[in-house]
Amino acid sequence: xxxxxxxxxxxxxxxxxxxxxxxxxxxxxxxxxxxxxxxxxxxxxxxxxxxxxxxxxxxxxxxxxxxxxxxxxxxxxxxxxxxxxxxxxxxxxxxxxxxxxxxxxxxxxxxxxxxxxxxxxxxxxxxxxxxxxxxxxxxxxxxxxxxxxxxxxxxxxxxxxxxxxxxxxxxxxxxxxxxxxxxxxxxxxxxxxxxxxxxxxxxxxxxxxxxxxxxxxxxxxxxxxxxxxxxxxxxxxxxxxxxxxxxxxxxxxxxxxxxxxxxxxxxxxxxxxxxxxxx
Numbered sequence: 001x002x003x004x005x006x007x008x009x010x011x012x013x014x015x016x017x018x019x020x021x022x023x024x025x026x027x028x029x030x031x032x033x034x035x036x037x038x039x040x041x042x043x044x045x046x047x048x049x050x051x052x053x054x055x056x057x058x059x060x061x062x063x064x065x066x067x068x069x070x071x072x073x074x075x076x077x078x079x080x081x082x083x084x085x086x087x088x089x090x091x092x093x094x095x096x097x098x099x100x101x102x103x104x105x106x107x108x109x110x111x112x113x114x115x116x117x118x119x120x121x122x123x124x125x126x127x128x129x130x131x132x133x134x135x136x137x138x139x140x141x142x143x144x145x146x147x148x149x150x151x152x153x154x155x156x157x158x159x160x161x162x163x164x165x166x167x168x169x170x171x172x173x174x175x176x177x178x179x180x181x182x183x184x185x186x187x188x189x190x191x192x193x194x195x196x197x198x199x200x201x202x203x204x205x206x207x208x209x210x211x212x213x214x215x216x217x218x219x220x221x222x223x224x225x226x227x228x229x230x231x232x233x234x235x236x237x238x239x240x241x242x243x244x245x246x247x248x249x250x251x252x253x254x255x256x257x258x259x260x261x262x263x264x265x266x267x268x269x270x271x272x273x274x275x276x277x278x279x
Contacts, residue, residue: 007034007035007036007037007223008034008035009032009033009034009035010033010034010035010069010070010071010190010191010225011031011032011033011039011056011068011069011070011191011225012031012032012033012066012067012068013029013030013031013032013056013062013065013066013067013068014030014065014066014067015028015029015030015064015065015066016028016029016030016031016055016062016064016065016066016067017029017062017063017064017065018048018051018052018055018060018062018063019063020048020051021046021047021048021051021052022043022044022046022047022048022260022261024043024047024048024260024261024262024263025047025048025051025052025260028064028065029052029258029260031056031258033225033227033256034225034254035190035223035225036223036224036225036253036254037225037226037253037254037255037256038213038214038225038226038228038253038254038255038256039225039226039227039228039255039256039257039258040227040228040229040230040233040236040255040256040257040258041053041227041228041229041230041258041260042229042230042231042232042233042257042258042259042260042261043229043231043259043260043261044231044260044261045231047260047261048260049229049230049260050090050092050195050196050229052229052260053193053195053227053229054087054090054092054093054193054195055067055074056069056085056191056193056227057069057081057082057085057087057191057193057227058072058074058075058078058079058081058082058085059078059082059087059093061074061075062074062075069081069085069191070084070085070190070191084189084190084191085189085190085191085192085193086184086185086187086189086191086192086193087184087193087195088177088180088181088183088184088192088193088194088195089176089177089180089181089194089195089196089199090193090195091195091196094180094184096168096176096179096180097168098167098168098169099167099168099169100167100168101164101165101166101167101168102130102162102163102164102165102166102168102171102179103123103126103130103164103165105168105179105183106126106129106130106164106179106183107121107126109129109183109186110125110126110129110186113186113187123164126164127164129182129183129186130162130163130164132182133162133175133178133179133182134161134162136178136181136182136212137159137161137162137174137175137178138161139212140159140174140208140211140212159172159174159175159208160172160175161175162175162178162179173199173200173201173202173205174200174202174205174208174209177194177197177199177200177209178212180194181194185218185220185221185224188220188221189221189224190221190223190224190225191224191225191226191227192224192225192226192227193226193227193228194213194226194227194228194229195228195229196229196230197209197210197228197229197230198230198231198232203235206235207235207238207239210235210236210238210239210240211239211242211243213226213228213253214239214240214243214247214252214253214255215243215247215251215252215253216253226253233257233259236255236257240252240255
């Protein structure tokens, strides 16, 4: 618990409430997230987990309480927060368009994140981003093969690479999620928010996604903080147990979980998974 306890707190919420959400958020929550953490907001449908994630991202306003993100007070300083916090695959704000190709999505992201005077891109630039996404997809294959689950069933769970001319509607769910994450990271945000990991209906997909997020690194963002919402953290726990031994050097991302279905009295605001703190 040495280096992790010294990292700066970049998200701090105190007695924060959000109207129209579940009872936990209406009563108020306290939340502290350190730089580089994986913060998981869990809860059933209607608990307010998506609203909380969007509030932390500067896209919604809290009803009461105090909230500071990356040194900026919200909602007064929402604009700089939105510039430094990216959303991936949020169906209400930046869902991928099923009618567009992978290449069209990538080209649009390149233009949006490039200089204003260059509203175009090249096939080479698009292919470079797609190759980056496919590298992430390829990196999931060893986890797939090394699982203790039945090898025949695991081998049947193949992840196809992304192709420039492929319609997004035809992509597999996990590669589609990877594409959304890679596009969001193009703006070099300090915080990445991924809403509803349960969009991955397959258990193996969720396990692989959690494993990837636990070790995700990028040269442009050395201390990326990730916020994910979900209903069930079971596969997250499995991924932590599977990776803990091979990342005993502390390279595994520190995980905190806030379960909005539990009353505040029954759960600390941000309990760390014990295995990540050496307990």
